[in-house]
Amino acid sequence: MQEFGEALTKAVEASGLSLERIQHHLELRGLQVSLSTLSYWRRGRSRPERPESLQAVAALEEILRVAPGSLTGSLGDKRPRGRxxxxxxxxxxxxxxxxxxxxxxxxxxxxxxxxxxxxxxxxxxxxxxxxxxxxxxxxxxxxxxxxxxxxxxxxxxxxxxxxxxxxxxxxxxxxxxxxxxxxxxxxxxxxxxxxxxxxxxxxxxxxxxxxxxxxxxxxxxxxxxxxxxxxxxxxxxxxxxxxxxxxxxxxxxxxxxxxxxxxxxxxxxxxxxxxxxxxxxxxxxxxxxxxxxx
The missing domain is CATH 2.60.40 (Immunoglobulin-like)
Structure with missing residues (x-):
């Protein structure tokens, strides 16, 4: 299975959309995701875990016209927690x-x-x-x-x-x-x-x-x-x-x-x-x- 960052990068490149346009489409759906966050997701420096972020990932599958579950399914387990x-x-x-x-x-x-x-x-x-x-x-x-x-x-x-x-x-x-x-x-x-x-x-x-x-x-x-x-x-x-x-x-x-x-x-x-x-x-x-x- 592809890592989330790799899967998102391929989907973005295939769509031909800039991150600014992707952010705009998310905003139209009532989802606020910063450009820096989208960039971090692509480069694998962070990944979505909050409920709002997971909603944004589901919306990205629609915006980027990829199969449902192709992005959400690449997230894997949540990261560890600690004090x-x-x-x-x-x-x-x-x-x-x-x-x-x-x-x-x-x-x-x-x-x-x-x-x-x-x-x-x-x-x-x-x-x-x-x-x-x-x-x-x-x-x-x-x-x-x-x-x-x-x-x-x-x-x-x-x-x-x-x-x-x-x-x-x-x-x-x-x-x-x-x-x-x-x-x-x-x-x-x-x-x-x-x-x-x-x-x-x-x-x-x-x-x-x-x-x-x-x-x-x-x-x-x-x-x-x-x-x-x-x-x-x-x-x-x-x-x-x-x-x-x-x-x-x-x-x-x-x-x-x-x-x-x-x-x-x-x-x-x-x-x-x-x-x-x-x-x-x-x-x-x-x-x-x-x-x-x-």
Missing amino acids: WVERAAVLEGVWQAAMIDLGRELARVDRLLPYPGRNVSVRDLVVIGPDRREVEMRSSTVMEAFEDGVDRILVAKTCDETDRSPGEIVAEKSCRVGRVRRDEEHKLLVAEIILDRVLRTGETALLDLRFIADPGADSSYADRSFVRTVRDYVLEVEFHPDAVPARCYGFSRSEPGEPDVETGELWIGTTASTHLVVREALAGHVYGIKWEWE
Whole structure:
């Protein structure tokens, strides 16, 4: 079966229509799709997943005069979801549980360059306060560009239902925070992270970010998933001396909805911290640490 981007490109070329004309035909059907989104779909940098986007794909089959199902059938399974995720241009459908319309938020962040790159290594440090609540997560990332001209990425942050808000994102060094869009209702924050230089193909950059929490209930776990496979991932949890759990253990989850699989007990050292090391954190999988207070 053809990939969606390839199938759409062939259909567009065979139709002889420009993207502007295709967008116009979609608008006549009450469907709003930006030119950049249509371009990303063709190049395979994103794909439609929201209900509105899937409606647009069905309409494209009519507009481009291709067989019904030839485009929708090439979409395959939905992409993986996770709590903390970095993505390029479109983040729609990332969190299954939250059901957040990320496409709507990202539409407000205009003219962003996509992020053709990967994270070589990631180290997260989650800090738990004396009230047993998450204070912040500090993240250090080594990223590598896939092509010339990469100068920024998008970072999205959501939170648990018990949190009061999505909190804040702060850039520490080697980068700075650009435009920020917030959705308080859905506890979503999308931030533009600008690098300190423009990368060429194969060049790397260091990103040091702090995700400051606005917590609600007691915390009992920290986890993360990635859209692309990461070679080395380290997750450390630092507990306040007055809030040290009785037990810690690592876990993983292969896909949304699947049960957690324990990966072993984790020792809490004299510094009241523990850590998990993952060699090749696979795309879409969840890796984390859970703890029990009693």
